[in-house]
Amino acid sequence: MSDVRVAIAGATGYAGEELIRLLLTHPTVQLTCLAASAKRERPVPASELYPRFARRLDLAIESLDVDRLARSCDIALLVLPHGMSMDLVPTLLKAGRIVIDLAGDFRLKDPAIFERWYGKTHTQPALLQEAAYGLPELEARTIREARLIANPGCYATAAILACAPLLRAGLVERDGIVVDAKSGLTGTGRKAEPDLLFAEMNENLWAYKVNAHQHAPEIEQALAACGADGAVSLCFVPHVVPLNRGIFSTIYLRLSRDVTRQQVEEAYRNGYRQAPFVRLRPEHQWPRIRDVEGTNYCDLAFLVDGPRRRLIVTAVLDNLVKGAAGQAVQNLNLRMGWPETTGLLS
Ligand SMILES: NC(=O)c1ccc[n+]([C@@H]2O[C@H](COP(=O)([O-])OP(=O)(O)OC[C@H]3O[C@@H](n4cnc5c(N)ncnc54)[C@H](OP(=O)(O)O)[C@@H]3O)[C@@H](O)[C@H]2O)c1
Secondary structure (H helix, E strand, O other): OOOEEEEEEOOOOHHHHHHHHHHOOOOOEEEEEEEEOOOOOOOEEHHHHOHHHOOOOOOEEEEOOHHHHHHHOOEEEEOOOOOOHHHHHHHHHHOOOEEEEOOOOOOOOOHHHHHHHHOOOOOOHHHHHHOEEOOHHHHHHHHHHOOEEEOOOHHHHHHHHHHHHHHHOOOEOOOOEEEEEEEOHHHHOOOOOHHHOHHHHOOOOEEOOOOOOOHHHHHHHHHHOOOOOOOOOEEEEEEEOOOOOOEEEEEEEEEOOOOOHHHHHHHHHHHOOOOOOEEEOOOOOOOOHHHHOOOOOEEEEEEEEOOOOEEEEEEEEOOOHHHHHHHHHHHHHHHHOOOOOOOOOO
């Protein structure tokens, strides 16, 4: 069987670099095009920009041209700033390509909600309806058939994986879910900003976009579909911490009735029986960011506080892997009918 040709637009960013790392060891994929902005005067050999890929990657990074991108590949992975892919996707789909978009452009179904949270009018509202939400643990069936897959946000992945089985089993209330989340610095992208300087970040920590982060409606949308009762309301407070990688979310939920640890465990086991990348920890074993660093796993642990009718869950993942590039490869595997874990376990 010949390799599937894959192109990456946004190959010079953190998530793009991680995609290259993963796809270089993928057994059935060939990288055929790497693109970024037009700020470089000439195509730059990828191994010049990333010496760690020397002798493994014989491609140059060129400025993005959507027609050339479409010609070069069977599957296009878009790892661009929010708001760019919606204008590229129609050309790629028309050329018969499959698209996996890692930005927020196609995650929300309602164009008005997109506009409110991303501050832009959506130019392709019909494609919002068509796009599959690329969370394999919840949406494998639609991902397998989709020509456009919207890879979830990193914070959203952790929060949804932590809450979905609980809501499906009716163990927790649908309102008042509090997500307190921390992210490593690569979550902000490879950019020069005063707040991101070493001396500002080191030994420091702060909250940002408090109850105003664009992953909040994405989490609410996905969780609303879990269980029969509809809407979910969320308080979401993200923080940036002085780590390179990682998402650490602590989630506080209200129990809907008397619930035992065993019932919660059962809900997770039922929810993730077929999910190779979700690991539930035994009682009293709380996951750490380093446990998942460089991997596609999301590790979960929980505590039932019966007297206060509260459930506390921690969810930990690597923002660049399960939160971005690894999840995109998992989606690619599903879409191509390959084992879900292909290229993701080494
Ligand atoms: N970082 C994460 O943890 C993470 C997790 C989940 C999802 N995502 C999403 O993935 C996307 C990329 O994130 P990132 O962190 O990798 O960002 P990043 O490090 O800032 O990289 C952005 C990429 O987009 C390219 N780009 C910017 N403007 C362009 C233009 N006008 N034309 C063509 N290419 C352009 C950049 O190329 P130049 O080098 O030429 O500027 C770079 O390759 C974002 O939508 C982000 O929300 C990121």
